[in-house]
Amino acid sequence: MARAIExxxxxxxxxxxxxxxxxxxxxxxxxxxxxxxxxxxxxxxxTGVLRRIEEAVRRLxxxxxxxxxxxxxxxxxxxxxxxxxxxxxxxxxxxLAAEAxxxxxxxxxxxxxxxxxxxxxxRQPVRVLTHCNTGSLATVEYGTALGVIRSLHHQGKLxxxxxxxxxxxxxxxxxxxxxxxxxxxxxxxxxxSMAAHFMRAGQVDAVVVGADRIAANGDTANxxxxxxxxxxxxxxxxxxxxxxxxxxxDLSIPSGASIPIEERASGEVTHVLGLPVAPxxxxxxxxxxxxxxxxxxxxxxxxxxxxxxxxERIRATLAAGGRQEGGDGA
Numbered sequence: 001m002a003r004a005i006e007x008x009x010x011x012x013x014x015x016x017x018x019x020x021x022x023x024x025x026x027x028x029x030x031x032x033x034x035x036x037x038x039x040x041x042x043x044x045x046x047t048g049v050l051r052r053i054e055e056a057v058r059r060l061x062x063x064x065x066x067x068x069x070x071x072x073x074x075x076x077x078x079x080x081x082x083x084x085x086x087x088x089x090x091x092x093x094x095x096l097a098a099e100a101x102x103x104x105x106x107x108x109x110x111x112x113x114x115x116x117x118x119x120x121x122x123r124q125p126v127r128v129l130t131h132c133n134t135g136s137l138a139t140v141e142y143g144t145a146l147g148v149i150r151s152l153h154h155q156g157k158l159x160x161x162x163x164x165x166x167x168x169x170x171x172x173x174x175x176x177x178x179x180x181x182x183x184x185x186x187x188x189x190x191x192x193s194m195a196a197h198f199m200r201a202g203q204v205d206a207v208v209v210g211a212d213r214i215a216a217n218g219d220t221a222n223x224x225x226x227x228x229x230x231x232x233x234x235x236x237x238x239x240x241x242x243x244x245x246x247x248x249x250d251l252s253i254p255s256g257a258s259i260p261i262e263e264r265a266s267g268e269v270t271h272v273l274g275l276p277v278a279p280x281x282x283x284x285x286x287x288x289x290x291x292x293x294x295x296x297x298x299x300x301x302x303x304x305x306x307x308x309x310x311x312e313r314i315r316a317t318l319a320a321g322g323r324q325e326g327g328d329g330a
Contacts, residue, residue, distance in 0.1 A: 001026065005063040005070075008169065012138020013212045013248060014107050017069035020060045021100040024077050027056035028096050032089035049089040053081055053096075065260040066221055066289050067212035068250045073103060104140045110245045111142040113303040118148030118208065118243055119155055121299070121306060126152065126205040129162035129195060132223035133175035134210035134243065145208045145243040146179060148301060153185050159205075161187035162198060166223060168269045168286065192225050199236040207233050211244035211300075218294030218309025219256025220244075224287055230296035239298040242309075246302050246318055254311075256291035264288045 001023030004010045010019045031052035035045035057074050064070065080099045084092050128149055132138075135146035142150065152158035161180060166172035173189055180187045190198065198204050207229055213221045220226075220242050233240040253259065269284035270276060278284065294309040304321040307313055 002059050002063050005060070011171070012133065013067035013069040013210070014111075014139040014144070014245060015137070016064065016067055017073035017247065018100065018104050018107055018140055020063075020070055021073045021077050021103050022097075023060050024053060024056045024074070025093065025096040025100050028053050028089070028093035032093045035089050046085075046089055049092065050081070050085070053092075064262055066262045067248075069212075069245070069247045072247045076103070107140040107245070108142060110303040111139055111144060111147045114144055114243050114245065114301055115142060115147035115151035117303075117305050118145075118241065118301040119151035119157060121241065121301070122152065122157055122206070125157050125159045127160045127162065127203060128152070128158065129164065129198070129204045129207045129229070130176065131164045131172065131192075131207075131209045131226055131229055132166045133171040133179070135176060135179040137175045137179060138171075138210070143179075144245065144301075145210045145241075146176065148208050148241075148243050149180075149185065150183065153183070158185065161185060162195070162204060163187050163189045164192050164195060164225065164229075165189060166225065167192055168272070170272070171223070192228075195229060196232050199232055199238060204236075204238055206239045206241065208241045208243055208301075211242050211248050212289055213259050214242070214244060214249045214300065214314075215253045215256050215259060216249075216251045216314065217255050217311045218297060218300065218314060219259070220292045220294070220297060220300070220309075221256060221259045221261070221289045222292065224290050227290040227292045227296075230292045234296050240292075240296060241299050241301055241306075242292075242297055243301040246304065246321060249314065249318060251315065251318070256293065259289075259291055261290070262288040 005016055031049040084095050130145050135143035163176050164172045177189050209226050211220045211222050230240050264286045266284040269286050270278040270282055297309040299306040300309055304317050307317045
């Protein structure tokens, strides 16, 4: 599971979080079966299973540094372990699997609420531009920013979607386009550099993107290229919305300056799907994320409603929703 996350076979902040929870459950299940097969006393067996769970949590925590949902999920799993130490290894593994199931179900419900709140922002049919992939391939089901787009479509309030290809990993071209095509939602795929052209032409009414980590003041880390879109929206006076669950907020850091930005392999820039697009020997930079300042964000759509991107409103909204403050654990 850790390798799948690192190699982006599983990607998208919510999906990574739930996959990591299931990864720990798998490690516990494997360890409990091995313990049952060995001729050791019960105390030693339980100690070995707990040690294996700790190793799994530590390994998964090291996979990707930016998306905070991963660390929130692993903290939740650790709390379940702490409250279940009296169980047999098999029962503990079952409880962790059940907790992962609950987290998955919660993600679907949260995404549906985000879609509802996000669609309610718009009274007239709109043309929306989105970046990267934030749908069922990045969550358990439905999506965050793409969930808003789906809700708009279902309510008859979506005119068109502009899909950024999202270089260098092409999540927009390969994943978002696939989801919209399957759903019969009208869209046009564009290169990232075309966004300004369509905004200037008056063909974009709003931008809706996802998030991987949101600081206490509303600064938001998301897929590289998001910051540029926010700047373009500010210039063209186009509303710029972030759609994310409450687990994406990291209230332990004051601003986006403290968000760790993952640096991925340069080969993902110099090659596309394994084919070279630059001369051999070229050195390329690849920050996987950038940070959009809160002042460029119109609103953050959560499962608790649309939040004004400032520290006071964010804390009040999360507190009202029952979300506890905590750090990222990275």
